[in-house]
Amino acid sequence: MTPDDRRHMAHALGLGRRGMGQCWPNPAVGCVIVRDGRVVGRGWTQPGGRPHAETVALDMAGGAARGATAYVTLEPCAHHGQTPPCCAALVAAGIARVVAPIADSDPRVDGQGFDHLRKHGVEVTTGIGAEQALLDHAGFFMRVSQQRPWVTLKLAMTLDGRIATATGESKWITGPTARGAVHALRASHDAVMVGAGTARSDDPQLTVRGFGPHRQPVRVVVSRLIDVPLMSQLAQSAKDVPLWLCHGPEARSELRSAWEGVGARLIPCQITGGRIDPRAMLRSLGAEGLTRVFCEGGGQLAGSLLMHDLVDELHVFSAGMALGAEGYPGIGALGVARLDEAPRFQLVDVSPAGKDIHHVWRRSKNG
Template sequence: MVALAQAGSHAHGATAYVSLEPCNHHGQTPPCSEALIAAALARVVVATRDPDPRTDGGGVARLRTAGIAVQTGVCEAEALRDHAGFLTRVRLGRPAVTLKLAATLDGRIATATGESRWITGPQARRWVHGARARHDAVLVGAGTARADDPSLTVRGLGMVHQPVRVVLSRRLDLPLDSTLGRTARQVPVWICHGPDAPARARDRWDAAGATLIEVAAGPGGQLDGAAALAALGARGLTRVFCEGGGALAATLLAADLVDDLAMLAAGLALGAEGTPSIGAMGIAALSDAPRFALRDTQVLDGDVLSLWSRSAEA
């Protein structure tokens, strides 16, 4: 809509290139398909369709009915990747999830005494801040929130939009004097909790400025990961960057809720007594293990970043 307004009469008879099918319904603005027709374009090139049932082919059909030539499927693979968050929320009702693991060569995230700062180097940590900035939310479990007292904000990249900070805590047993508690009014903090969270804890976190989201518990008594993500999707989140810990990572992987995996491997080993990056998943056969396809690798000043996506064969 902004581009058409800026183009003005220069849009008449022109070609518009869009990465997603123009919407065909009223949302925060009138339909984009309607605006393209009003601008008297001659041609529209669409990378991929919009699976939202309010559009899903209707935007393209409306343009063609109005006499505008439409070409579809151009650079579709790239568009599907770029719109993964939006498409996942529309199709599955939850945001796309990237699980980040920063670990040693033998998959440990802390020593036996709990020391973990820093396993990876400055460049790897800077990459993490960039990844946070590219997501709607940063997600951690209650154990990580208690042990690390993280801020979960984007730092060192100038003035950027801060993602929502989300914690999964069934009992809301998080210290109010933590960094998250002290800054909940400056940068949003959402806490997904269970039905059995004490009323006093709810009142205290509500007074601190946090947004509380009640989520059903799963079979093991812990929060249902799928229900938590569905609740986040219902509130408009499309991309979630999960930074652990091991129990939450295992929960999401076991439930097939991880779309992308970012593995930061540092060149050291801590041995079996170290804390594993992923908790117990109860996998007895290799065929039951979630599989990912390697998408890219980078060297970050001695650390290795590997990016994986859900395998098409999974």
């Protein structure tokens, strides 16, 4: 391993992140091809998952790929799908060395890509950039291992943890810089999810705005009875931007038909304790191909996800105001009686967001 290896892998990882939210159910992979110290090709997984990063980079490199080193952020695929395996494409192009941080845990690959490369005389180096690659591909791996997507929960709250006044007023607790950061987070996820209460009270669009042409995330509304107004912005845009409704079996058939008529997709979900079971719901979303879901609330949905230990990352935007006990709490009831029962997270980052504070937390490794 050399400083150049680390530098080129960091470049490839940065490229791969450009595909986040754009290429599900495929992983967001980056690839950089280097020959004689010069980058001759680079690419990342394209919208919809194809072409793969290696294909894009090899096409750019052309004949310069022969004898070069390919830095790929995940083990090159080894299975025939809608495209030929990338490990075979790298061999055919004459790549002499492949540097990849981690193996692909997908059973269709799982070491077979590395084996194919070595069998055909390609040197394989692993481990460089592994920690970052594991984080970047966490949603893809989670869908493989746990059949559910990675869940990021966003909370925009006052200093005392409130998301609305007693009368329900909530726009805007945080400022424009924080709201811009939220759009960036939406853009890096496959889906944006809210509860029925938020859909009713805020009438949100849940789209990515301010980023130019963009593959919009799926809008997911969790509504046991599908009791969201059919005149909402979500309904009116359902034929243009994907809208999925996670509902229970008791949702009325006429409402189901009406929502399907405006272009929404219905996802039936299991009910536990009178509410949609969040673990079963996420498995249903994983079965549909989602790898990264960005939950924007409200309080009841946030509480349900936290209570069932289903939040992998928290983005909290704190505004310098207080609303008092009569305001709506950002997180619903958790049933915590003792401190050792509380969900715990580790602080990852703190940064200003205009006049607000943005802090990032990830699931605590110590439980």
